[in-house]
Amino acid sequence: MKADGLLAVLDRWGRATLPGAVLLFFVLLTLAPLRAPYLSDALPLLPALVVFQFSLATPERLPGPLLLAMGILLDLLLGGPGAPVGVSALGFVLIRAAVVANRRYLVGVPFLFQWFGFCLLALGFVILVWGFTALWTWTAIDPVPALIQYVVVVVIYPLIAPWLARVRARDPLNVPEPSRGTARPGETTS
Amino acid sequence: MAIRDEFEVAAGQVRQAVQRFALGLLVIAAFGAMLVGKADTVLVEHARVLALDLASPVLEAIARPVAVANRTIADLKEFASLREENARLREENARLLAWQTAARRLENENEGLRGLANFREGPEASFITARIVGDSVSAYVRGALLNVGRKVGVASGQAVVTGEGLAGRIAEVGDNSSRVLFVTDVNSRLPVLIERTRERAILAGDNSSQLRLTLLQSLQGVQRGDRIITSGHGGSFPVGIPVGEVVETSEGHVRVRPFADFSRLEFVRVVDYGVTGLVGGSQGTPSTPSGVAGQRVR
Numbered sequence: 001m002k003a004d005g006l007l008a009v010l011d012r013w014g015r016a017t018l019p020g021a022v023l024l025f026f027v028l029l030t031l032a033p034l035r036a037p038y039l040s041d042a043l044p045l046l047p048a049l050v051v052f053q054f055s056l057a058t059p060e061r062l063p064g065p066l067l068l069a070m071g072i073l074l075d076l077l078l079g080g081p082g083a084p085v086g087v088s089a090l091g092f093v094l095i096r097a098a099v100v101a102n103r104r105y106l107v108g109v110p111f112l113f114q115w116f117g118f119c120l121l122a123l124g125f126v127i128l129v130w131g132f133t134a135l136w137t138w139t140a141i142d143p144v145p146a147l148i149q150y151v152v153v154v155v156i157y158p159l160i161a162p163w164l165a166r167v168r169a170r171d172p173l174n175v176p177e178p179s180r181g182t183a184r185p186g187e188t189t190s
Numbered sequence: 191m192a193i194r195d196e197f198e199v200a201a202g203q204v205r206q207a208v209q210r211f212a213l214g215l216l217v218i219a220a221f222g223a224m225l226v227g228k229a230d231t232v233l234v235e236h237a238r239v240l241a242l243d244l245a246s247p248v249l250e251a252i253a254r255p256v257a258v259a260n261r262t263i264a265d266l267k268e269f270a271s272l273r274e275e276n277a278r279l280r281e282e283n284a285r286l287l288a289w290q291t292a293a294r295r296l297e298n299e300n301e302g303l304r305g306l307a308n309f310r311e312g313p314e315a316s317f318i319t320a321r322i323v324g325d326s327v328s329a330y331v332r333g334a335l336l337n338v339g340r341k342v343g344v345a346s347g348q349a350v351v352t353g354e355g356l357a358g359r360i361a362e363v364g365d366n367s368s369r370v371l372f373v374t375d376v377n378s379r380l381p382v383l384i385e386r387t388r389e390r391a392i393l394a395g396d397n398s399s400q401l402r403l404t405l406l407q408s409l410q411g412v413q414r415g416d417r418i419i420t421s422g423h424g425g426s427f428p429v430g431i432p433v434g435e436v437v438e439t440s441e442g443h444v445r446v447r448p449f450a451d452f453s454r455l456e457f458v459r460v461v462d463y464g465v466t467g468l469v470g471g472s473q474g475t476p477s478t479p480s481g482v483a484g485q486r487v488r
Contacts (some may be wrong), residue, residue, distance in 0.1 A: 028245060031324035032252045033455075044328040053346050064216040072223055076234075076241040078326050085234055086223030093216040136228065139376065145397060146329035189463060 002037035019054040019061045020070075020166070026050050027074045041145075042152035046160070047074055048125050049153060051092045052118050053164040056107055072094040084136040091125040098124075114161070119154050126150045241365040242335060243383070244369035250337055257456055264454075273285040312408055315428050318342055318460040322444040325368075332375040332397055333358070334455065339366045349461040352367050355449030356380075357458055358419060370458070373401060373433065381423040387411045389419055392447060393433060401434060403444040412436055414416055428463050 025047045034040045047070065054062050071089025098121055099106060106117045126146050134141045227234045268275065303309075321431045324335035338344050339365050350357045360370040371378055378395040382403075389411055394402045403418070416436040422429035438445040 003222075028248055030254070030328075031245065031249055031326060032256060033322055033334070034256060040325065040327065041329075064212055066225075068219055071220070073241060075246055076238045077324075078328055078331060083225035083330060084224045085237070086220045089223060090217060090220035093220060094211065097213045121323070130329070134222070141330060141376065142397060147330050151378055163314045 023050050044152040052094050055096040059100050084132050087132040242367045243364035253323045268382050316462045318381050330379040332372040334370045336368045337366045344368050349427045352450045357450045381421045382418050383421040401446040
């Protein structure tokens, strides 16, 4: 690496903070009164989508503690009385761990595989949140709205995921391990 | 050199171990947060309020353009049906004018009768108008965030109304923000009256778009189309705010459709009734139907 100019530093910082910033944006967007039918149903699951998509590309820029903080923030902002605070954090951390452990099957594969992977993990996430919320408030919560949420987010995944995927287009960490050479996180290939 | 290599190997192993433990630690931390939230509800309440106060300026910035866009779309839709709408409104206006005359006459009569009976009315309600800056609507919660808080006099438990009727109550209050829990939320329980029969009941939400009427003395009296109003029992709610109308009566359960249209809320009013919490039990509690009829419903 050459001596860093201001632009290079900004570039590096931008790259390092972008996934976190995008995640924060989607956490806040969860509360935005969009009122679009169906789409607003899926808003609370979009942060999970962001976590999944960025964990595919750059898990090191979404460190566990950040996910924990974002998940807790989401629960605090969204939660009703008695709802568990931290269940989204648990879900985010588990999504990231699952993606990282299964990168072989998820990175560099046709889009359909990624979509399928997201379907599975999002289902796990929805069941986790639903289960804990029901357990914590000790009420029988109707699972249908949660399932509708799930179906909507699975359907809009192909619309949003490519946008998030653009973020990592020139990242050397996207190439397979052997050809990565000495590249470090945040470094560009050109 | 060999020592250095060994050191690097050891360091790598340590790093790997930490990384392996990291997941465990994070999971434990998440569970810890959930347990703390269960054990110390006051702390979580404070954290929620803090998060709300921090997020509300950002949300307000997002909410305004969204509201403008939504309004533009609604305007465009309305242009198409302007003529019919006009005719309908004219007709409705004529009908309402007749009602206004009736209401004026009744109000005068009421005042006279009250003077005769030496009746003491409950405290006058004042309103705080608020903009909805965030929806907290998910599969588990039905609510919204408002841009007003403790500084302008909002307090937990106050009623939140729209032009059509009751929307919900204030659940959490920050300095400059607060959270409304809609009547449709699964945690909402509201003491109500059936307007026609003056029968008391509890109106419960279940996160769907309709409400459930429970704890009725007799189910037979309820008919489709009956209006449900707040009963004012339990303190800070004024009496007689319209809540909804009965749309379905089958064995065992009565469904109520709320008057407030939660999908189009933009501004709401927080009702400051003067009494908060359980203090005002003796004030404003209607013991006879005449006590209720005199309350202002607006």
